[in-house]
Amino acid sequence: GASRLHHTAGSEGRTKPDAGSRRMALQLLCAFSAADVPPCAMYPERCAKLAGSTGSAMPLVALGTWRGSYKDCSNNNYTCVRQRAKSAVSSWIELDGTHIDTANDYRTQVEVGEAVTSSGRQRSELFLTTKCPGPMGFLATIQCAEDNLQMLGQYGVTTGYLDLLLIHFPFIIKPECYGSPSTEECKMPYVDPGDEARLETWRAMELLQRQGRARAIGLSDYNATQLAHTIANAKQPVAVHQVEWHPLQHDEEMAALCRAHGVQLQAWSPLGGAAGSVLSLPAVKAIAAAHGVSTAQVVLKWSLQRGVAVVTGTDNKEHMASDLDLWSFKLSEADLGVISSLHTQQQAM
Secondary structure, three states: OHHHHHHOOOOOOOOOOOHHHHHHHHHHHHHHHHOOOOOOOOOHHHEEOOOOOOOOOEEOEEEEOOHHHOOOOOOOOHHHHHHHHHHHHHHHHHOOOOEEEOOHHHOOHHHHHHHHHHHOOOHHHOEEEEEEOOOOOHHHHHHHHHHHHHHOOOOOOOOOOEOEEEEOOOOEEOHHHOOOOOOHHHOOOEEOOOHHHHHHHHHHHHHHHHHOOEOOEEEEOOOHHHHHHHHHHOOOOOOEEEEEOEOOEOOHHHHHHHHHOOOEEEEEOOOOOOOOOOOOOHHHHHHHHHHOOOHHHHHHHHHHHOOOEEEEOOOOHHHHHHHHOOOOOOOOHHHHHHHHOHHHHHHHO
16 A cells, blocks of 8 residues: 555655656556555565465564453453454554464454455455464364455455465364363363374365465474474475564574474564563663664564564554564674573573
8 A cells, every 4th residue: 555655765865857757756656556565565574485385475573363462351251352353453454564363263363354354455465374273184174274264354266365374283172172161171171183183184284275275384383393294294385383482482493493494483472471571671671772672672673683573462553563663773693692592591590
């Protein structure tokens, strides 16, 4: 849309063009503004090309829609979660955010789809990621993708595709533990289905990609052994691996494995997970002050400069704008080293 053109350089020091040149430039600008512009066409440095993808590159900063992003929604109050998700996605798109991340387990796909539809943006201007809940098997995974397309408002001949589809985790949920029951047997609600089930599910992902239903396919929260086994047996590339990654928890062996096989690593909880937020740490505050940016921007930029994409989570429009403004500064190698070492300092405390 035209609102993306506000970053173009000023005209200081340039010679004044003649009327014909100005008219041609205006015509080109109008044509470009009305065009169906993929999210990475204007700012390719803000995106990553995905291995095996049949679609556009992936914007490096995504907005997640997990219930944990909405602190005022009580546990399992999905009416509140869905309302917040719809509002957040609408705000994100207004701010020219283009990558939106959801999942079966988030229960927010319908509201994401409504916000996308009401935005007026062309489908190819946005990048939609969703996830199927574990190695469910071949047919269940096909059905999961179909259901997600429908919930996201993308079910149709001309619009029916997901930009990125992930297997959400390497285990499955016990059937009796859906709906978060508080029974004794569901204190540990997960079961490892084994390597064969993971590969069977990956075969379904590959079929969905060949059909064009998912333009890129990937994994989430696999350990290094599970990831390596999938890569070794895959016929189509694992494009993305989404894991918990932040200054207090960053698995360097996993990062090296992903780099070696062309897998884009992506961070969930990039500001800090169960170990707590890093935004109030003195080292992070000092780096932020030196660059004139927020501590959140510093921590997100640390991931990006390490080659890791990020999924943020907020319904605060000011925070969204800050999360999208990560290309006006650059961290030094010393800055990166300080932030990378925070987890060892934390362990030593």
